Amino acid sequence: MTTVTGAMLAQVVVSGLLAGSLYALVALGLALIFGVMRVINIAHGTLLMLGSYATYWWFTYLGWNPYLSLPAAMGLLFLGGVHDPVDEKPLEKRAPELSSLLLTFGISISLVNLAQLAWTSDLRSVEFLTGSYLLGPVAFSKARLVGFAFALGITVLAFLFLGRTKLGKAIRATAQSREVAMVCGINVGRIHLLTFGVASALAAAGGSLVSVIVAIQPEMGQVWTFKSFLVIVLGGAGNYPGALLGGLLLGLVEQLSSLYLTTQVSEAIAYLLLVVVLLIRPTGLLGGRT
Amino acid sequence: MKRLGPALLALGLLAWLALWPLWASGYRVRFMLELFMWVALAQSWNLISGLTGYVSFGHVAFYGTGAYTAGILILRADWPWPLAVLAGGVTAPILALLIGYPCLRLKGPYFAIAMLGLNEVMRVVVSYFDGLTGGGLGLSLPTLHASVPVYYAMGATALGATILAFAIITSRFGLRLMSIREDEVAAEAMGIDTSRYKLYAFLLSAVAPGIAGGLFARDQGYIEPISVFPLLTTITMIVMCLFGGKGTIFGPVLGAVLLSVFQELVWARFLYVHQVLFGVIIVAVVLFMPKGILGVLQERYRLPRTI
Amino acid sequence: MDGPILEVTQVTKRFGGVTAVNHCSLSLTPGRIYGLIGPNGSGKTTLFNCVTGLAAPDAGLIRFKGERIDHLPPYLIARRGIGRTFQVIRVFPELTALENLLVVSRGDGEAARRRAMELLTFVKLDRLHREYAGNLSYGQQKLLEFVRVLVPEPELILLDEPAAGVNRTLLNDLLAAIRDLRAQGRTILIVEHDMKVIMELSEQIFVLDYGEKIAEGPPEVIQADARVIEAYFGRG
Numbered sequence: 001m002t003t004v005t006g007a008m009l010a011q012v013v014v015s016g017l018l019a020g021s022l023y024a025l026v027a028l029g030l031a032l033i034f035g036v037m038r039v040i041n042i043a044h045g046t047l048l049m050l051g052s053y054a055t056y057w058w059f060t061y062l063g064w065n066p067y068l069s070l071p072a073a074m075g076l077l078f079l080g081g082v083h084d085p086v087d088e089k090p091l092e093k094r095a096p097e098l099s100s101l102l103l104t105f106g107i108s109i110s111l112v113n114l115a116q117l118a119w120t121s122d123l124r125s126v127e128f129l130t131g132s133y134l135l136g137p138v139a140f141s142k143a144r145l146v147g148f149a150f151a152l153g154i155t156v157l158a159f160l161f162l163g164r165t166k167l168g169k170a171i172r173a174t175a176q177s178r179e180v181a182m183v184c185g186i187n188v189g190r191i192h193l194l195t196f197g198v199a200s201a202l203a204a205a206g207g208s209l210v211s212v213i214v215a216i217q218p219e220m221g222q223v224w225t226f227k228s229f230l231v232i233v234l235g236g237a238g239n240y241p242g243a244l245l246g247g248l249l250l251g252l253v254e255q256l257s258s259l260y261l262t263t264q265v266s267e268a269i270a271y272l273l274l275v276v277v278l279l280i281r282p283t284g285l286l287g288g289r290t
Numbered sequence: 291m292k293r294l295g296p297a298l299l300a301l302g303l304l305a306w307l308a309l310w311p312l313w314a315s316g317y318r319v320r321f322m323l324e325l326f327m328w329v330a331l332a333q334s335w336n337l338i339s340g341l342t343g344y345v346s347f348g349h350v351a352f353y354g355t356g357a358y359t360a361g362i363l364i365l366r367a368d369w370p371w372p373l374a375v376l377a378g379g380v381t382a383p384i385l386a387l388l389i390g391y392p393c394l395r396l397k398g399p400y401f402a403i404a405m406l407g408l409n410e411v412m413r414v415v416v417s418y419f420d421g422l423t424g425g426g427l428g429l430s431l432p433t434l435h436a437s438v439p440v441y442y443a444m445g446a447t448a449l450g451a452t453i454l455a456f457a458i459i460t461s462r463f464g465l466r467l468m469s470i471r472e473d474e475v476a477a478e479a480m481g482i483d484t485s486r487y488k489l490y491a492f493l494l495s496a497v498a499p500g501i502a503g504g505l506f507a508r509d510q511g512y513i514e515p516i517s518v519f520p521l522l523t524t525i526t527m528i529v530m531c532l533f534g535g536k537g538t539i540f541g542p543v544l545g546a547v548l549l550s551v552f553q554e555l556v557w558a559r560f561l562y563v564h565q566v567l568f569g570v571i572i573v574a575v576v577l578f579m580p581k582g583i584l585g586v587l588q589e590r591y592r593l594p595r596t597i
Numbered sequence: 598m599d600g601p602i603l604e605v606t607q608v609t610k611r612f613g614g615v616t617a618v619n620h621c622s623l624s625l626t627p628g629r630i631y632g633l634i635g636p637n638g639s640g641k642t643t644l645f646n647c648v649t650g651l652a653a654p655d656a657g658l659i660r661f662k663g664e665r666i667d668h669l670p671p672y673l674i675a676r677r678g679i680g681r682t683f684q685v686i687r688v689f690p691e692l693t694a695l696e697n698l699l700v701v702s703r704g705d706g707e708a709a710r711r712r713a714m715e716l717l718t719f720v721k722l723d724r725l726h727r728e729y730a731g732n733l734s735y736g737q738q739k740l741l742e743f744v745r746v747l748v749p750e751p752e753l754i755l756l757d758e759p760a761a762g763v764n765r766t767l768l769n770d771l772l773a774a775i776r777d778l779r780a781q782g783r784t785i786l787i788v789e790h791d792m793k794v795i796m797e798l799s800e801q802i803f804v805l806d807y808g809e810k811i812a813e814g815p816p817e818v819i820q821a822d823a824r825v826i827e828a829y830f831g832r833g
Contacts (some may be wrong), residue, residue: 040399042406069306098345101402102532105347108573109525113565192538229403268414269409278404279392462709465692465700472689479649479683480701481749523773539692595693595729 012255013098018144021151024244026206027231028158029199031243034232035175036195039100041086043108044228046213047077047200047220050111051207052216053119059126059211066126067146074201081200082193108221113219122127123215154205155244156199169197184243207275223270230274304380307445323441325488325550326448327506329526330498332534332542333451337495341535342488343471344394347524348405351412352382352496354518357501361429362422362568371436375443375504390492391444394485398522408592409524413515428514431507439508444502456539458494459596460596467491468537476501522565526553529568532575535584538597600663602627602784603648603754608657608667610808617643619808620657625753630779631786632799632816636829640808642684645755649681650674656818661753671731680751684758684788686738690731694722694741697730701748716744720770736767743771747778754778756787760794772798796820804828 026048033041051073058064071270127145132139161169174181174191182188206224214220231250235242253273257266265272311319331353339345354380363374393404423429458464469477470484478484507513516571526549534545556564579586587593603625610618620638625631633641646652648659650671659667665678697711702709713769717723717802725733725782730741739762746754758766775798778785789795796816804812804819806828812819819825826830 035398040520042400055394098343098398099580101345101347101399102528102572103576105525105528106569106576108569109572110566111570113569116562117566140510226403228406233400263419265414268411270413271414274407275392275404275411319678462699462702462706465696468692469689469700472691472751473687475651475671476683476687476689478671479674479675479681480745481649483670483672595691595696 013142013252014138014140016140016252016255018148018250018251019255020248021155022206022209022247023227023231023250024247025151025155025209025248026203027235027289028155028240029202029206030225030228031232031240032171032175032195032199032202035240036171037100037192039104040229041196041199042101042104042225043111044104044199045225046111047081047117047203047221048207048210048224049218049221050080051077051204052211052220053115053207054204055211056124056126057281059128065126066208066212067150070150070205073204073208077204078197078201080196080197091208108225108275112218112221116131117141119218121217121219123217125215126211128212132215141213143212143259147213147283150205150209156203156254159240161198163223167194171198193271196261212245226274227270228251230270233274233277297382304381304449312439316437318531319359319441321344321436321554323437323444323509325546326441327502327526328530328546328550329448329543330444330451330502331456331523332530332546333448334495334498335527336531336538336542337458338454338488338491338538340417340531340538340541341458341467342491344398344414344492345430346405346492346495347528348408349495349499350521350523351405351408352385352499352518353506353523354416354515355382355410355529356500357386357429357507357513357518358416358423359500360504361431361507364508365433366422371434371504372443373506375501375508376483376538377544378504379497379501382496386493387489390489393395394488394492406588408534409519409521413519416515416519423515426515428517429507430514431511431513432484433511436508436509440505444505447498447501447505452539454494454498455542459537461538462486463490471537525565525568525572529571529575532582535582535586535588537587538582538584540597541582541584601625602662603658603659603786604660605644606658606660608644608647608654608659610640610647610652610654614829617808618647618654621805621808622657623803623810623812625784625786627784628753628779628782629784629800630775630798632789632802633782633786633788633805634792634802635805636794638807639805641712641805641826642757643808644805645681645757646756647786648674648677671827675749675751678749678752679755680749680753681747681755682742682746682757683761684761686735686742688730688733688742688745690729692730693727694730694733695726697741698745698748701745703749713748716747721773722743736763739763739809740749740767740771743774751783753784753786756785756789758788758790760789760791768794 026044030041030044033039054073054076055066055069058069059066127142132141133145150244164170170181170186170191171194173184174186174188177187181191231243231246234249235246237245250270254266254269257269261269310322329386332384335346335349354443359378359381360371360374363369363377364371369377391406393401396404420426458467466477466482466487469482470487474484504517506518530545530549531542533549535541535542553564556567575582581589584597588595590597601624605623607620607622608618609620612717618743620645621640635641635646643652646666647654650666650669650673654667655707655744657667658665661674661677661679665812666677689700692700694717694750698713698716699709702713714726717726720743722737722741727738728736733741743759757803759771763771772794787795787798798817802819803810803818806821811824811828812822814822
């Protein structure tokens with residue numbers, strides 16, 4: 001085993017935070033859906049994938065700067081999200097969680113395979129911002145750095161939205177208690193759709209930012225769904241700042257493990273971590289509702 | 291006297307299936323063999339997810355475990371394949387015990403996601419122990435023209451799984467499992483040790499997939515991680531069970547038959563379309579007929595709960 | 598048996614910042630009917646949950662027939678002889694009425710079936726034994742849940758608002774059934790908002806307010822107790 005230098009450690013920490021910011025952004029969307037609708041959106045990663053492809057096609061055919069087309073990607077998926085069928089009414093009253101799992105599962109399968117049909121599984125990427133900045137011994141990938149900045153910015157906006165605007169507060173109220181929200185005159189059905197739209201937009205943003213960094217292919221979303229869920233479990237379901245911290249934590253853990261463990265294990269680290277956390281503290285490391 | 295009719299029909303069907311290899315071509319025998327496999331898988335998924343409501347999204351892990359168990363025993367330990375396959379039916383429940391014990395304590399969505407991740411974990415595990423499992427390159431078994439015996443073995447597995455489902459669903463054990471699905475809190479308050487029952491159901495639901503996986507390995511002669519741990523297998527068994535009617539005895543059989551035929555018509559040329567349609571079927575079933583075909587019939591025509 | 602059948606000692610239960618049950622103590626003598634009343638939010642259901650194991654007390658002890666049961670899992674507590682019904686009906690909707698009872702039965706198949714049918718007949722649901730519980734009317738489901746509690750022959754029965762939403766005729770049957778249970782030697786603790794029912798049935802009443810026991814005594818005494826009156830009507 002090679003000795004770990006301070007520089008290597010610093011590099012790894014930086015990489016971890018950069019990656020973690022993206023996890024946090026995407027997981028926030030999932031946290032919203034789960035908190036407000038009590039739905040586990042297995043299609044979440046698929047939404048990210050769609051965001052990536054949108055960015056890719058706009059870049060390839062229209063020459064749009066991926067960072068400028070990001071709002072468009074968000075808008076597109078927001079519109080898609082508010083029309084989604086994942087609302088409680090038609091679902092089995094007694095087992096909404098089971099039904100929503102299966103439902104989002106089905107949607108995910110369909111979308112992923114439609115993507116396969118439409119775009120094949122050829123790997124694509126947006127060749128936009130390549131190379132890195134060097135600060136001493138530590139290299140910052142340009143794309144990741146910009147991604148970090150955007151992720152941070154969007155997350156802050158999201159928090160402002162949730163905390164300061166009337167709609168945001170309505171969303172939080174509905175997450176706390178559906179019945180009470182209804183009594184207060186909040187149109188819960190509409191809030192659900194809005195939430196799904198916002199969450200989809202956040203996933204799309206993640207997809208947009210990621211399109212410059214990783215290879216795009218139809219199945220890319222699966223791992224994001226999983227990691228988003230892991231982040232929520234780490235941070236505590238329904239705990240939005242927790243999602244932020246959980247994302248950063250995941251990023252750090254992954255990078256650190258790649259330094260100290262074999263590649264195979266570090267790939268599986270997310271899954272192992274999930275199982276471990278679920279067993280020890282299902283309410284999340286930072287606490288929160290289950 | 292009333293029972294005689296359906297009983298004769300059943301016997302006739304079994305006889306027809308038993309004689310099938312004698313007049314059907316190799317391809318058709320294969321088709322039925324796969325059909326049997328799906329029946330066994332869908333029935334098993336039903337045992338845990340249909341009865342207790344704990345949705346297992348990683349059930350294919352048991353299938354893969356059975357495949358690798360049998361494969362390794364045949365290749366490295368020279369076991370005769372029937373024994374190796376049965377061993378798969380033992381290691382799969384052991385895996386179920388290891389995972390089930392901690393994971394079944396989790397609430398619905400958490401359990402589902404944990405099972406979803408299980409798949410990936412298994413693939414990584416298999417890749418890691420590549421000395422034993424051949425890693426990414428897979429395992430090649432000595433060739434054996436055993437389609438017909440495997441056909442019968444798979445048929446027996448499907449039959450066994452269905453009989454097991456029948457026994458459970460008509461018993462008090464089955465009622466208790468279903469009470470967990472209906473209202474776990476109330477079930478606990480009524481004196482039912484829900485943790486233990488869930489675990490039993492989970493273990494039982496792993497046996498048939500373990501055996502089926504082993505048989506698949508023997509039949510194909512070659513296995514690699516992606517062929518025995520594919521998400522598509524889990525999706526397919528879920529769709530079949532939902533479509534036919536989860537929680538019923540013959541629902542999974544019905545679903546398996548209908549969708550196998552559908553698969554035969556669509557898959558061969560249109561893999562991705564096929565999967566898209568599966569996704570659409572899941573969405574449609576969940577939204578419009580969550581109880582599946584048999585469930586709808588049960589309600590409409592007031593059929594007994596145990597069909 | 599001598600000694601109280603149930604002893605709740607200084608039990609406290611908090612949910613986040615809210616103290617639902619606050620150093621509550623009560624003691625039940627076997628073979629009597631007790632009432633548990635208090636304004637909404639006074640902690641009655643939480644107390645039930647603590648006794649039956651659905652909630653773990655943060656402090657205090659609970660003893661059943663002399664043995665500690667706090668922190669035991671619900672199914673073990675149920676098996677020791679405590680049964681309960683719920684505020685919101687919790688029958689098993691996709692099981693038939695008969696199956697709802699059979700789920701709880703222990704022991705031999707035929708005998709269990711006969712006993713289940715007896716209980717159904719007791720509440721006049723025997724004709725509907727093949728009907729899915731989810732298809733029964735509200736009152737019928739309530740009776741089904743009531744009779745389901747009786748299957749394992751519990752010594753202590755906790756009833757959470759048994760009279761809610763039940764029409765007058767059914768109610769009389771229910772009250773007769775409860776008195777019958779007492780005659781069999783069982784102990785019953787009833788949470789109710791219907792004052793008439795509570796005063797009619799109970800031999801002893803506990804009053805909770807903000808999670809604390811503020812009064813205890815026979816109906817006549819409670820009705821005249823100033824603190825009780827204030828708790829219900831006095832504030833605001």
